[in-house]
Amino acid sequence: MTIISAIAAMIPYMDSTMLILIPGILLAAWAQSKVTSTYQQFSRVGNQRGLTGAQVARYILDNSGLNNITIEPIRGQLTDHYDPKGKVLRLSEGVYGSQSVAALGIASHEVGHAIQDATNYGPMRLRGAIVPLAAIGGNLSMVLVLAGLFLGGTGLVQIGAFLFLFTVLFQLVTLPVEFDASKRALRILDTGILTPTEVEGAKRVLNAAALTYVAAAVTGILSFLRILLLSRRRD
Numbered sequence: 187m188t189i190i191s192a193i194a195a196m197i198p199y200m201d202s203t204m205l206i207l208i209p210g211i212l213l214a215a216w217a218q219s220k221v222t223s224t225y226q227q228f229s230r231v232g233n234q235r236g237l238t239g240a241q242v243a244r245y246i247l248d249n250s251g252l253n254n255i256t257i258e259p260i261r262g263q264l265t266d267h268y269d270p271k272g273k274v275l276r277l278s279e280g281v282y283g284s285q286s287v288a289a290l291g292i293a294s295h296e297v298g299h300a301i302q303d304a305t306n307y308g309p310m311r312l313r314g315a316i317v318p319l320a321a322i323g324g325n326l327s328m329v330l331v332l333a334g335l336f337l338g339g340t341g342l343v344q345i346g347a348f349l350f351l352f353t354v355l356f357q358l359v360t361l362p363v364e365f366d367a368s369k370r371a372l373r374i375l376d377t378g379i380l381t382p383t384e385v386e387g388a389k390r391v392l393n394a395a396a397l398t399y400v401a402a403a404v405t406g407i408l409s410f411l412r413i414l415l416l417s418r419r420r421d
């Protein structure tokens with residue numbers, strides 16, 4: 187569930203409890219502008235060794251004994267991701283063939299996810315287990331909450347709130363997964379692939395990206411608090 191859809195889901199029921207969401211909305215907007223500006227800035231800074239995102243990803247994967255993982259280009263901007271089922275690393279147009287510090291940071295971050303997968307990193311496994319519940323929670327919780335509010339059924343609101351907890355839990359477990367992938371990426375890039383100044387640039391890009399996940403988690407927690415406030419009103 188994206189931040190936008192979380193906000194959109196809350197809009198049908200407008201009232202004063204909406205105000206509790208404002209810090210989350212502002213944080214999300216700030217994080218988004220930060221990630222866009224930092225990405226643009228370091229997309230224009232090339233690395234001294236002239237390596238592309240795909241080359242660096244291949245190099246790190248092979249050095250980690252992950253020769254079985256393939257790398258594919260994918261359309262769009264910042265659409266980069268690691269697919270644990272297919273064992274495929276998909277790098278966006280601006281990363282795959284780019285020699286920018288931003289591209290190398292992002293490519294290495296995705297390799298970080300591949301390494302997490304290969305080493306059975308606990309939070310990643312936990313997140314994988316929560317995905318189906320979070321998807322159900324994301325789709326059904328607001329329907330139940332709204333139905334409960336309109337029909338006056340506190341039980342429905344409580345079930346909705348309970349289901350929404352899985353969405354919040356998913357967003358919280360995402361944080362260590364993302365922070366760890368970036369930490370691994372920067373550690374590897376700092377072994378001589380990038381210069382210390384270039385590593386600093388990659389770090390700024392990855393930190394900005396991490397901020398969007400923090401904003402999503404904060405928005406999720408605030409949405410949950412709002413559901414609690416709405417359900418109390420009906421008591």
Ligand SMILES: [Zn+2]
Nearest residue numbers: 295299364367
């Ligand atoms: Zn990631």
